[in-house]
Amino acid sequence: MITLENVSYAYPRADREAVSEITLTLKGGECVLVTGHSGSGKTTLCLAAAGILEHEYGGKKSGRVTVDGKDVREYHDLTDISTRVGILFDDPDSQLLFTTVEEEVLSAIERRGFSVAEVEERLAQVLAVTGLEELKDRPPHALSGGQKQRVVLATTLALGTDILILDEPTSELDEQGTESIVRLLEEFKAQGKAILIVEQKFTKLASLVDRIVVLENGRIRNEGPPATVLQDEIARRTLIPDFSGIRTRSPAVNGSVPMVCTRGLTFSYGEEEALSGVDLSIAQGEFVAIVGENGSGKTTLVKHFIGLLRPGKGTVTVDGKDAAKAPIAELAHSVGLVFQNPDHMFFADSVFDEVAFGVDNLGIPGREQAVMDALATVRLTAARDLYPRWLSRGERQRLAIACVLAMQPAVLILDEPTTGLDGSESREILEILKQLQEKGHTIIMITHSREIAGQCADRVIHMEAGRIADDVRAEAAHG
Amino acid sequence: MAEILQYIPGDGIFHRLHPVTKILFIIIVSVVTILTSSIPLLAGLLLLIFLLAFAGHLLRPVIQQMILILLMSIVIYLITILTVQDGAVIGYLVPSFIPLIGGSIPITVGALTVGTVLTLRFAILISAFQLFVISTQPRDLVHTMERARVPVDYTLMFIIALRFIPTLQIEGKRIHEAQLARGYHPGDGFMGRIRSVAPVMVPLVSNSLSRATLLGLTIDLRGYRTRARTRLRERTFGIADKVAIPLMCLAGVAFLYGFLTSSLL
Numbered sequence: 055m056i057t058l059e060n061v062s063y064a065y066p067r068a069d070r071e072a073v074s075e076i077t078l079t080l081k082g083g084e085c086v087l088v089t090g091h092s093g094s095g096k097t098t099l100c101l102a103a104a105g106i107l108e109h110e111y112g113g114k115k116s117g118r119v120t121v122d123g124k125d126v127r128e129y130h131d132l133t134d135i136s137t138r139v140g141i142l143f144d145d146p147d148s149q150l151l152f153t154t155v156e157e158e159v160l161s162a163i164e165r166r167g168f169s170v171a172e173v174e175e176r177l178a179q180v181l182a183v184t185g186l187e188e189l190k191d192r193p194p195h196a197l198s199g200g201q202k203q204r205v206v207l208a209t210t211l212a213l214g215t216d217i218l219i220l221d222e223p224t225s226e227l228d229e230q231g232t233e234s235i236v237r238l239l240e241e242f243k244a245q246g247k248a249i250l251i252v253e254q255k256f257t258k259l260a261s262l263v264d265r266i267v268v269l270e271n272g273r274i275r276n277e278g279p280p281a282t283v284l285q286d287e288i289a290r291r292t293l294i295p296d297f298s299g300i301r302t303r304s305p306a307v308n309g310s311v312p313m314v315c316t317r318g319l320t321f322s323y324g325e326e327e328a329l330s331g332v333d334l335s336i337a338q339g340e341f342v343a344i345v346g347e348n349g350s351g352k353t354t355l356v357k358h359f360i361g362l363l364r365p366g367k368g369t370v371t372v373d374g375k376d377a378a379k380a381p382i383a384e385l386a387h388s389v390g391l392v393f394q395n396p397d398h399m400f401f402a403d404s405v406f407d408e409v410a411f412g413v414d415n416l417g418i419p420g421r422e423q424a425v426m427d428a429l430a431t432v433r434l435t436a437a438r439d440l441y442p443r444w445l446s447r448g449e450r451q452r453l454a455i456a457c458v459l460a461m462q463p464a465v466l467i468l469d470e471p472t473t474g475l476d477g478s479e480s481r482e483i484l485e486i487l488k489q490l491q492e493k494g495h496t497i498i499m500i501t502h503s504r505e506i507a508g509q510c511a512d513r514v515i516h517m518e519a520g521r522i523a524d525d526v527r528a529e530a531a532h533g
Numbered sequence: 534m535a536e537i538l539q540y541i542p543g544d545g546i547f548h549r550l551h552p553v554t555k556i557l558f559i560i561i562v563s564v565v566t567i568l569t570s571s572i573p574l575l576a577g578l579l580l581l582i583f584l585l586a587f588a589g590h591l592l593r594p595v596i597q598q599m600i601l602i603l604l605m606s607i608v609i610y611l612i613t614i615l616t617v618q619d620g621a622v623i624g625y626l627v628p629s630f631i632p633l634i635g636g637s638i639p640i641t642v643g644a645l646t647v648g649t650v651l652t653l654r655f656a657i658l659i660s661a662f663q664l665f666v667i668s669t670q671p672r673d674l675v676h677t678m679e680r681a682r683v684p685v686d687y688t689l690m691f692i693i694a695l696r697f698i699p700t701l702q703i704e705g706k707r708i709h710e711a712q713l714a715r716g717y718h719p720g721d722g723f724m725g726r727i728r729s730v731a732p733v734m735v736p737l738v739s740n741s742l743s744r745a746t747l748l749g750l751t752i753d754l755r756g757y758r759t760r761a762r763t764r765l766r767e768r769t770f771g772i773a774d775k776v777a778i779p780l781m782c783l784a785g786v787a788f789l790y791g792f793l794t795s796s797l798l
Contacts, residue, residue: 106750110749110750110753131753131758132750132753132754133753133754133756133757133758133759135754136753136754136755136756141754143747143750143751145744145747147700147744148744148745148747148748148751149747149748149751150696151671151689151692151693151696151748151751151752152670152671152672152692152696153539153540153670153671153696154540154542154670157670157671157672160672160765161672161755162755162756163763164762164763164765165755165756165757165759165761165762165763166756166763167761167763168763169763170763170764170765172763173763173765174765191542193539193540195696195699195700196536196699209755357710360714362710362713362714382713382714382716383716383718386713386714386715386716390714391711391714393707393710393711393714395707397736397739397740398704398707398708398711398736398740399708399711399712399715399736400735400736400739401731401732401733401734401735401736401739411715411717411732412715412716415715415716415717415718416716443739457715458714458715461715461716
């Protein structure tokens with residue numbers, strides 16, 4: 055269905071190729087998983103396979119790509135190619151143009167020469183299989199990340215093309231959401247469709263995948279059936295996250311000093327109650343994971359620790375300070391919050407200046423040393439003069455941690471620090487966090503992944519509908 | 534967070550009108566508003582828009598928008614008081630009991646009249662446009678403009694600009710929070726404020742620009758370059774349209790006649 059022969063490509067003004075000498079075949083009824091570190095060329099490979107590089111991008115190209123037996127250059131334009139290939143990009147927000155879910159899906163199928171009845175039938179069908187019937191009148195931009203991904207998937211599937219290229223279609227879905235997408239794709243595969251999918255969650259997709267391609271610096275490092283590829287140690291660590299050995303006996307947890315303490319914490323967004331009566335105490339030096347479905351109140355809870363939200367009712371004390379009243383700048387001396395998307399913070403021209411921003415704001419003495427220490431901890435010393443946005447996603451995530459770390463807070467909070475990272479990059483982040491815990495920091499991490507929570511944290515707090523449903527010490531839960 | 538200029542699903546009278554009728558409504562209202570400086574006529578128009586919004590179950594968002602217009606009117610009045618000196622003086626911006634500078638900057642009737650006219654004009658234009666945008670599905674607008682042979686690029690530019698207002702609002706808020714957590718404090722004084730814009734604006738603009746490429750690809754991949762469209766769920770002209778269009782045309786012609794004869798005389 056798709057062949058790539060010796061494809062190399064460099065973006066305009068880039069000094070190295072994004073993909074090099076890629077040769078790959080995708081057959082009908084087959085699912086190929088593309089994986090690798092962030093910045094290894096996965097998205098570029100998708101753009102090449104869909105013929106988009108050929109038609110829409112400048113830069114240096116070589117090699118040949120065919121879709122359905124025809125050279126992509128012979129297709130008239132993207133609209134022409136889109137009748138053969140359905141493609142989904144990794145950022146759902148850039149693919150939502152309209153104000154209702156139904157309009158969004160219609161926009162993908164109403165310019166294809168179908169009859170009215172056919173369009174209506176496809177619309178109803180695709181809304182049903184993606185579970186969007188109840189959301190059809192809602193504005194897509196106001197949905198949750200996972201719901202947005204389902205809307206974008208629906209627009210991709212609506213055309214019924216035989217080839218699907220999906221770039222991280224489940225990155226923001228929780229486990230249940232991911233399973234339902236996998237079942238759907240299995241059905242498509244059984245119908246003979248060809249699927250090229252970029253994902254980091256191999257373990258969740260194992261039943262679907264026939265072949266794996268592991269990219270490294272734009273080149274294919276491994277290719278073959280899962281059993282063969284998994285024999286390679288490095289590929290295995292990329293595909294199957296291994297967090298063993300990260301949790302050691304809890305060091306220096308000082309149970310008598312509560313670092314974070316909430317009593318009867320209640321908070322509402324308008325009329326919607328997001329937290330109801332949360333009582334929580336986190337000791338100095340603990341490594342705590344907070345898990346729960348989208349919308350269960352995880353982020354709302356931690357925003358109270360640094361004063362970004364103030365309690366409606368109840369109290370919050372952090373490092374002895376009243377977090378209901380203390381100014382954010384004062385709380386920032388005690389608490390560092392690393393948000394989910396590192397791109398929400400970068401604005402400086404160099405990695406060094408980016409980290410120095412927080413240090414300067416808080417007036418921390420020994421500026422140069424504070425910045426370089428933080429960069430050394432996250433293993434980015436060599437990148438000090440680079441432009442932050444040129445780093446890979448994994449490096450940007452580590453930089454975000456350094457920015458907060460350099461401010462020397464006692465408590466470090468991270469919101470989904472492993473989103474979009476492969477197994478070995480995720481492990482690297484968790485090793486850094488563990489190291490920080492050993493130095494005496496209190497670590498609070500929000501995560502979707504039960505594996506990470508269960509294998510790395512000393513304590514797992516499970517949130518459900520704004521309450522703490524479960525609070526388990528890891529030793530007790532996992533022996 | 535209140536969403537600005539976003540379609541609100543509903544089944545009020547404004548929702549049922551054909552986009553063409555609504556565009557005609559905006560054109561006629563705009564022409565009248567710009568040409569006339571009669572305060573009773575402008576006030577009447579604003580009242581009419583409120584009544585229409587009420588009938589279309591859209592009064593609340595229109596009233597909310599008025600807060601912005603009220604803030605704007607303060608600036609308008611200040612400018613007119615400073616620049617227009619016409620008619621009787623009814624007071625002073627700096628009260629006369631203040632020593633030395635007291636009694637300077639007189640407030641004239643002319644200034645207040647001009648200020649009121651300008652405020653009413655802004656209020657009418659903004660709320661009429663808002664009423665149109667929040668009651669029209671972007672899809673209907675694309676179809677209507679396409680029929681009018683307006684290139685689809687222009688229509689898409691317009692609806693995408695509107696569509697990304699809330700996304701930018703949300704993203705701006707997130708970036709602001711992320712920087713607050715890094716101890717960022719909006720600077721003191723005018724220059725401080727200017728400098729402190731960078732930590733929020735740079736990420737906001739960079740993220741939006743990187744989004745633009747994908748957005749363009751998405752539009753192409755959905756076939757917007759082709760004109761062949763399945764005509765389903767097309768808006769048709771209903772009874773309301775058939776009544777409203779002649780009425781609006783009559784009112785427009787009557788106004789123009791009145792305007793031309795009175796200004797010619």
